[in-house]
Amino acid sequence: MEQGEYKVGLDTLLKILATFDLSIGDFFDESARNESVVQKYRSLSPSAQKEVESFIEFKRAQEEDGSWDSDSGESEGDDV
């Protein structure tokens, strides 16, 4: 082995990589999802994009505050 570089056959390499198929899948699924969200955002008009940004800021502030529980709306009804 020279310069720390060990080469293997394509078949061996792909069989090794196949054992990480699920993780690779997660990586590509996540990337695809992010790309899809960004594309949808870009397809909006400038004013709609501003609305989305304001809504994101609103949700972020809510979560940082800790005063809002995502399940609270449903649980209110359950107590009645």
Add this chain to the structure above:
Amino acid sequence: MSEATMADMTSRIEELRQHALEQVRAENFDEALALYDEALGLTDDEELRELITINKGHALIAAERTGPEVKALPMILMRRRNAHHTFLSSYALMYTHRLTNESKRAIFYGQIALEAATEAEQTFWRLAALNELGMVYELDSQFGKAIECFNNALACLNQVSSANEQNVSRVAIIGNLGYNKLLVGETKEGIRLLHSVVEEMPSEHLKADVYVDLCYGYLDLEQYETARRFGDMSLEIACEPRQVRNAHYLLGEAAYKMGDVDAAEEHFEQLARFYPQFRHLKSLLFAIDLRSMINLKL
């Protein structure tokens, strides 16, 4: 048995052995094995039986089979009856371990074969040992050492008397040297060497390997049209799944780098069919260039 009858018998055994060696070279292994068995049945001479056993062991290895003759090789090597048997048995052991990808063991036996050839001052043995040892170093990713072996083997060529042996060996050694030059980044020199022998390759199988090596080399030079041409030529005559996979992979890379996504998709799809359990293989191939990690001969 009279001396004349003995001489006749010895001559008959040698004739059978030589005929068997020819059959091995022609890859007619069953015929070769039968001839060796016939020769073994004709002699009680221990030295001669040992030589035929080594030859038969080598034929079994070449046929990717095993048998008592293959298992006997380490013992024969340890006995070191003479330089010829030491060379042949160590060479056969290097060869079998190369085929099973046990590179460290193959290197061990290869060095013994090379020493035996050098001590016996047999140029053709030395040439054969150097070429085989070069392939073993290549398998072990020791490309600098592999190049050194192939260069030394080429230096032996001029001293080999048989024109036929000289030509077959030259083509094989230069083909090996060319590919290793590609692997160490001496791409133009590697391509030049491969072009000098590609049309002389004695079989379609070997030619398919050189075509795919050229595809790999031209990809490295970013000459994608030429890379695709050689990739297609390799695919046309590919004889084994390894060659088909390599060609599809490199053709996919070349197409992708040229912006021909449809062709890349098609080649990666063909490659992905070998790995039905690997669902995200195509996505991976579009995202990552694996060329620096692979040895096309494995």
